[in-house]
Amino acid sequence: DVKVTQSSRYLVKRTGEKVFLECVQDMDHENMFWYRQDPGLGLRLIYFSYDVKMKEKGDIPEGYSVSREKKERFSLILESASTNQTSMYLCASSSDRVVAPLHFGNGTRLTVT
Amino acid sequence: QKEVEQDPGPLSVPEGAIVSLNCTYSNSAFQYFMWYRQYSRKGPELLMYTYSSGNKEDGRFTAQVDKSSKYISLFIRDSQPSDSATYLCAMSSGGSNYKLTFGKGTLLTVNP
Numbered sequence: 001d002v003k004v005t006q007s008s009r010y011l012v013k014r015t016g017e018k019v020f021l022e023c024v025q026d027m028d029h030e031n032m033f034w035y036r037q038d039p040g041l042g043l044r045l046i047y048f049s050y051d052v053k054m055k056e057k058g059d060i061p062e063g064y065s066v067s068r069e070k071k072e073r074f075s076l077i078l079e080s081a082s083t084n085q086t087s088m089y090l091c092a093s094s095s096d097r098v099v100a101p102l103h104f105g106n107g108t109r110l111t112v113t
Numbered sequence: 114q115k116e117v118e119q120d121p122g123p124l125s126v127p128e129g130a131i132v133s134l135n136c137t138y139s140n141s142a143f144q145y146f147m148w149y150r151q152y153s154r155k156g157p158e159l160l161m162y163t164y165s166s167g168n169k170e171d172g173r174f175t176a177q178v179d180k181s182s183k184y185i186s187l188f189i190r191d192s193q194p195s196d197s198a199t200y201l202c203a204m205s206s207g208g209s210n211y212k213l214t215f216g217k218g219t220l221l222t223v224n225p
Contacts, residue, residue: 004156040121042217043157043201090156101147102213104156 003027004105006091012111019078021108023091032074033092033102034058034066043090049074081112116140119202119216128225132189136202136216139183143204143214146178148187151199151218160200161187192223 007022025032033048035058045058047066055066063085067075074093078085088109092102119136126132134148144165149157161176163169169176175188185204189196202216 040217043215045212092156101159101162102157104149104158106154106156 004091004093004103006089006105006108008108009106010109010111012113013078013081014113015082017078017081017112019081019110019112021076021078021089021091021110023074023076023105024072025074025091025093025103026072027093027095027103028071029093029095029103030071031094031096031100032068033094034064034074034076035090035092036060036087037090037107038087046076078110081110083112086110086112117202117204117214117216120219121217123220123222125222125224126192128192128194128223130192130223132187132192132196132221132223134187134189134200134202134219134221136185136204137183138185138204138214140204140206140214141180141183142206143183144180145205145207146176146185147203147213148174148176149201149203149215151201153198157201194223194225197222 004025031050034046035043049055049068065077088107090107091105094100117138146163148161150160151157163176166178166180173190177186199218199220201218203213205213
């Protein structure tokens with residue numbers, strides 16, 4: 001069974017802090033994704049990566065960056081956290097860029113105060 | 114017009130009822146269709162996956178795709194309290210387009 005593990009379930013950070021969200025998958029998947037999920041807005045893609053050291057912007061990349069130094073690990077970075085980045089962050093992986101379904105982690109609930 | 118529309122509910126049914134969840138879409142290039150189930154405080158998990166038009170059945174769950182009407186459905190037979198969750202539809206055009214477009218989800222409660 002694919003396991004996608006997000007390092008923190010809950011995080012509370014202050015405005016202006018640099019925040020790192022970590023995600024690890026154990027199935028040797030090429031592709032990894034970061035989404036945020038907000039009530040009434042659904043799931044929105046922030047960034048994705050289809051190979052080590054490769055990254056592409058999703059629909060809402062502003063205020064975020066990512067890092068993929070190893071195949072199994074994909075990090076989301078909030079350079080200077082703001083209150084409008086309070087959200088549920090979901091990491092996902094897939095074996096195929098085009099047609100394979102996503103396997104999600106259980107999310108990190110980030111609150112920025 | 115939004116690319117994918119999904120009735121947010123909430124939908125509340127008694128145990129044993131047949132549940133119908135639906136999504137409509139506007140992009141005729143979509144050909145891969147998925148349903149995800151998300152329990153409270155968990156990530157979404159894949160429930161059903163279909164390609165192009167037609168039906169797919171898995172136990173109590175049936176996914177239906179009507180590309181001519183740009184309409185997909187998920188039916189749950191003999192619904193159980195353990196089916197209480199948010200159901201998200203998702204779709205993709207495939208090809209060189211990686212992108213999975215999600216509906217906003219329908220919250221379902223099955224009452225014992």
